[in-house]
Amino acid sequence: MKTLQIGLFGLGTVGSSTVEILTSNRELLESQLGCTTQISKICVRDTGKTRSVDTSNSILTSRPEDILLDPKIDIVVEVMGGIEKSKEIIEAAFKNGKHVVSANKDLIALYGKELSELAKQNNCHFFFEAAVAGGIPILRTLQTSLTGNHINKISGIVNGSTNYILTRMEIESLSLESIIEDAKALGYLEADPSADLDGLDAARKCAILASLGFHNLVKSDQVYVSGIRNISLEDINQAKKLGYKIKLLAIAENKDRGIVARVHPVLIGENHPLAGVQYEFNAVYIDGDYLGQTMYYGRGAGGNPTGSAVVSDIIAIGKAILSQTKPELAYASMGNKDLIDIEDLDFAYYIRLVTDHDKLGQGGLVDLLDKKGLKIRSMDKTNRNLEISDIDKIPENTDLGQNLVNVDQFVIVTERVREKDFKKAIKDLEDISNSITVIRIEEDI
Amino acid sequence: MKTLQIGLFGLGTVGSSTVEILTSNRELLESQLGCTTQISKICVRDTGKTRSVDTSNSILTSRPEDILLDPKIDIVVEVMGGIEKSKEIIEAAFKNGKHVVSANKDLIALYGKELSELAKQNNCHFFFEAAVAGGIPILRTLQTSLTGNHINKISGIVNGSTNYILTRMEIESLSLESIIEDAKALGYLEADPSADLDGLDAARKCAILASLGFHNLVKSDQVYVSGIRNISLEDINQAKKLGYKIKLLAIAENKDRGIVARVHPVLIGENHPLAGVQYEFNAVYIDGDYLGQTMYYGRGAGGNPTGSAVVSDIIAIGKAILSQTKPELAYASMGNKDLIDIEDLDFAYYIRLVTDHDKLGQGGLVDLLDKKGLKIRSMDKTNRNLEISDIDKIPENTDLGQNLVNVDQFVIVTERVREKDFKKAIKDLEDISNSITVIRIEEDI
Numbered sequence: 001m002k003t004l005q006i007g008l009f010g011l012g013t014v015g016s017s018t019v020e021i022l023t024s025n026r027e028l029l030e031s032q033l034g035c036t037t038q039i040s041k042i043c044v045r046d047t048g049k050t051r052s053v054d055t056s057n058s059i060l061t062s063r064p065e066d067i068l069l070d071p072k073i074d075i076v077v078e079v080m081g082g083i084e085k086s087k088e089i090i091e092a093a094f095k096n097g098k099h100v101v102s103a104n105k106d107l108i109a110l111y112g113k114e115l116s117e118l119a120k121q122n123n124c125h126f127f128f129e130a131a132v133a134g135g136i137p138i139l140r141t142l143q144t145s146l147t148g149n150h151i152n153k154i155s156g157i158v159n160g161s162t163n164y165i166l167t168r169m170e171i172e173s174l175s176l177e178s179i180i181e182d183a184k185a186l187g188y189l190e191a192d193p194s195a196d197l198d199g200l201d202a203a204r205k206c207a208i209l210a211s212l213g214f215h216n217l218v219k220s221d222q223v224y225v226s227g228i229r230n231i232s233l234e235d236i237n238q239a240k241k242l243g244y245k246i247k248l249l250a251i252a253e254n255k256d257r258g259i260v261a262r263v264h265p266v267l268i269g270e271n272h273p274l275a276g277v278q279y280e281f282n283a284v285y286i287d288g289d290y291l292g293q294t295m296y297y298g299r300g301a302g303g304n305p306t307g308s309a310v311v312s313d314i315i316a317i318g319k320a321i322l323s324q325t326k327p328e329l330a331y332a333s334m335g336n337k338d339l340i341d342i343e344d345l346d347f348a349y350y351i352r353l354v355t356d357h358d359k360l361g362q363g364g365l366v367d368l369l370d371k372k373g374l375k376i377r378s379m380d381k382t383n384r385n386l387e388i389s390d391i392d393k394i395p396e397n398t399d400l401g402q403n404l405v406n407v408d409q410f411v412i413v414t415e416r417v418r419e420k421d422f423k424k425a426i427k428d429l430e431d432i433s434n435s436i437t438v439i440r441i442e443e444d445i
Numbered sequence: 446m447k448t449l450q451i452g453l454f455g456l457g458t459v460g461s462s463t464v465e466i467l468t469s470n471r472e473l474l475e476s477q478l479g480c481t482t483q484i485s486k487i488c489v490r491d492t493g494k495t496r497s498v499d500t501s502n503s504i505l506t507s508r509p510e511d512i513l514l515d516p517k518i519d520i521v522v523e524v525m526g527g528i529e530k531s532k533e534i535i536e537a538a539f540k541n542g543k544h545v546v547s548a549n550k551d552l553i554a555l556y557g558k559e560l561s562e563l564a565k566q567n568n569c570h571f572f573f574e575a576a577v578a579g580g581i582p583i584l585r586t587l588q589t590s591l592t593g594n595h596i597n598k599i600s601g602i603v604n605g606s607t608n609y610i611l612t613r614m615e616i617e618s619l620s621l622e623s624i625i626e627d628a629k630a631l632g633y634l635e636a637d638p639s640a641d642l643d644g645l646d647a648a649r650k651c652a653i654l655a656s657l658g659f660h661n662l663v664k665s666d667q668v669y670v671s672g673i674r675n676i677s678l679e680d681i682n683q684a685k686k687l688g689y690k691i692k693l694l695a696i697a698e699n700k701d702r703g704i705v706a707r708v709h710p711v712l713i714g715e716n717h718p719l720a721g722v723q724y725e726f727n728a729v730y731i732d733g734d735y736l737g738q739t740m741y742y743g744r745g746a747g748g749n750p751t752g753s754a755v756v757s758d759i760i761a762i763g764k765a766i767l768s769q770t771k772p773e774l775a776y777a778s779m780g781n782k783d784l785i786d787i788e789d790l791d792f793a794y795y796i797r798l799v800t801d802h803d804k805l806g807q808g809g810l811v812d813l814l815d816k817k818g819l820k821i822r823s824m825d826k827t828n829r830n831l832e833i834s835d836i837d838k839i840p841e842n843t844d845l846g847q848n849l850v851n852v853d854q855f856v857i858v859t860e861r862v863r864e865k866d867f868k869k870a871i872k873d874l875e876d877i878s879n880s881i882t883v884i885r886i887e888e889d890i
Contacts, residue, residue: 017735020735021593021594021735025593025594025595025734025735028595028660029592029593031660031777031778032592032660032777032778129590135736135737135739136739137586137589137590137591140586140589140590141582141585141586141590144582144585144589144757144761145574145582145585145586145754145757146582146753146757147474147477147756147757147760147761148466148470148474148752148753148754148755148756148757148759148760149466149470149753150470150473215473215476215477271721271723273721273722273742276716276718276721278716288753289470290462290465290466290470290749290750290752290753290756291580291743291744291749291750291753292580292743292744292749292750293743293744294580294581294741294742294743294744295740295741295742295743296739296740296741296742297718297739297740297741297742298736298737298738298739298740299736299737299738299739304735304736304737305735305736305737307593307735308591308593308594308733308735308736309590309593310593311592311593311735312589312590312591312592312593314593315592315593316589316592319773320770323770323771323773324769324770324771325765325768325769325770326768326769328764328768332476332477333476333477
């Protein structure tokens with residue numbers, strides 16, 4: 001009976017969970033595989049460090065070649081993260097005829113196509129289910145179960161940290177800033193949280209989903225990105241009054257005239273399945289031409305869910321080795337549609353505009369917007385006392401003699417309009433107010 | 446370049462959609478497969494009938510052997526339904542070396558293991574993704590993506606008709622009976638709706654999910670079944686007041702002491718992802734030991750979603766043929782845990798009890814239940830006027846001289862108790878009231 005030999009790069013959260021799953025669920029895995037598995041070597045930076053998993057020291061190494069040049073090793077599992085070094089290791093693995101599992105979204109978003117071609121040239125399997133939405137098996141589903149469909153649109157909550165923040169803001173009525181601090185303390189956010197908060201992490205996943213879902217290469221730097229830093233509790237509350245929730249979505253659309261790939265906060269109808277996805281959970285909502293709408297929900301990050309995806313890839317490769325299945329090219333038959341600029345898309349918009357009290361009436365604002373070609377679906381004006389702590393949301397020349405300042409707040413929902421026309425139209429509003437929040441409403445979902 | 450030849454049995458809703466998808470999405474399918482596909486023959490009962498899809502008459506036949514004995518045909522697609530005839534056809538297909546795709550849940554629930562063994566003996570692939578939850582790729586996900594996990598529990602809304610009925614009752618405040626009539630007219634229910642309403646259809650899917658998810662054979666007649674016929678609008682409203690929705694769930698649990706397989710209405714917390722699944726949509730919620738909770742949502746029936754699943758199976762087989770992959774046994778390494786009787790499980794219960802007005806006070810009822818060992822979590826008593834049309838819910842000896850009868854209604858939520866003890870405890874309540882509705886509350890989900 002064959003033993004499947006595994007070489008692991010990285011023993012952080014995901015690496016440790018991978019070791020634990022392979023150990024605790026050994027019997028289950030082996031009964032499915034029909035062979036035994038063994039973690040032969042683990043490459044780490046520091047072999048002396050104390051580890052949360054029980055590994056014999058003899059299998060720890062700091063030299064990549066101990067794995068890459070070991071002819072007994074069948075599968076290389078890369079869960080060390082980073083880009084250049086990981087790329088070198090995976091390339092070397094393929095050149096040495098080893099199959100690879102990777103959980104590295106940054107790497108796949110940049111070099112997925114190139115690496116999958118190298119894998120194929122070397123007759124190696126290359127799986128990276130864990131790279132997008134952790135425990136949700138979305139990549140394999142796109143590549144095996146939805147194959148009968150033209151995928152029209154993919155909309156995902158694929159960054160757990162930002163969804164956690166938005167959910168707590170909504171449920172606990174807390175400010176973005178206070179939850180960011182809390183999330184850092186709880187380990188949900190890195191010390192430098194910009195990849196999450198600015199939508200860059202979601203953009204990488206958007207690029208991978210669009211590429212594999214539409215068979216058309218999309219790179220992460222082609223994805224329009226805007227994060228959640230300007231979303232305030234007030235916006236969440238106003239959205240709720242209008243029947244919406246605010247979510248950071250990664251959206252990819254496959255249109256006749258091109259591909260759309262964008263990551264930004266949206267207002268989404270409160271009854272939409274994506275609106276119910278709370279805290280650190282992820283979900284990917286897919287619209288296929290015959291399938292209709294389908295959604296995949298689960299934990300998008302964390303050692304165990306991600307490790308679970310890594311292990312499913314190991315088993316898939318194990319089965320393929322045993323049945324001598326030829327590797328498939330992951331980035332196969334890629335088309336070459338152009339990307340559509342977000343300025344050429346139509347949206348309805350949510351606008352929250354704060355002015356000095358009595359600077360402008362509702363009628364005046366409607367007239368002003370109408371003159372700019374912006375049709376209004378609804379408008380609500382309230383006179384509010386803002387706290388000084390909201391200073392950045394208060395018009396510049398407002399008198400701050402008191403702890404509270406008196407302002408007017410307009411919440412406006414527009415009809416659908418081309419984004420470039422919208423941008424021109426609201427430009428002049430900056431003269432009236434220096435606090436304008438604009439969020440797109442996602443209606444065709 | 447090889448052409449994949451397909452023989453189709455059945456040209457109803459699913460068969461027609463399968464033909465349409467293979468035709469309209471030909472280019473997409475062929476670019477993924479790397480070969481062309483052709484529907485060579487279609488076996489139907491009546492070759493003269495007018496069809497909604499455009500098929501050349503020359504490929505229609507009423508003789509199964511035209512497909513089964515045609516050496517050019519690679520894949521047999523069985524979408525004709527029924528049991529004995531379909532079984533014979535699939536067996537003959539395997540014996541003639543043909544791979545098979547089936548959408549037949551009734552057949553798979555009864556003979557899935559047997560047929561998958563016959564497939565393997567004949568070195569044939571056998572896929573039946575469409576048999577459970579139509580367009581939701583739940584079987585392939587269980588068999589490829591969740592393989593690293595011990596699956597603890599599977600809970601599914603797998604019957605679209607009953608979910609459609611319960612959703613409309615809730616949203617439109619209509620009675621079960623009126624929506625059943627409407628659903629029949631709209632084609633959501635068969636003329637004889639018992640397979641749906643009594644939970645038998647869901648039980649078949651429950652058996653398949655339990656077998657494949659737990660690697661332990663469960664037959665549909667081993668599944669505890671109770672349908673939705675006794676769910677009234679009043680129960681839906683009372684559940685809502687308590688923070689629950691009523692759903693018909695198919696639940697399979699993999700416990701140390703055995704397997705649980707049950708289909709019955711439950712009260713489920715209104716914020717649970719399954720609670721938000723509306724109308725004809727299906728969803729399967731899975732708890733794995735490392736993965737945690739994950740859910741798969743989509744259309745569980747209808748020609749196009751089901752046809753989409755059939756086509757994904759055709760493509761999977763096509764790829765396997767081209768890469769000479771050895772068939773896997775679908776019902777592999779089946780364990781032999783016993784089934785646990787529902788009487789040996791613990792639940793909290795919702796009880797709605799109607800009595801003559803002033804027959805019993807709240808204190809008296811609590812005492813009575815307490816004496817029987819039933820602890821009460823909450824109780825609500827209302828004095829109500831019931832319409833005569835609710836006659837079957839009115840105590841036998843009530844005076845019906847008026848159009849309205851005056852009764853007391855108690856809505857009780859119990860603490861968790863072993864089902865067999867609960868049944869004994871409430872037996873005596875039948876003397877007090879001839880209208881008792883009991884629904885289990887699903888808490889560990």
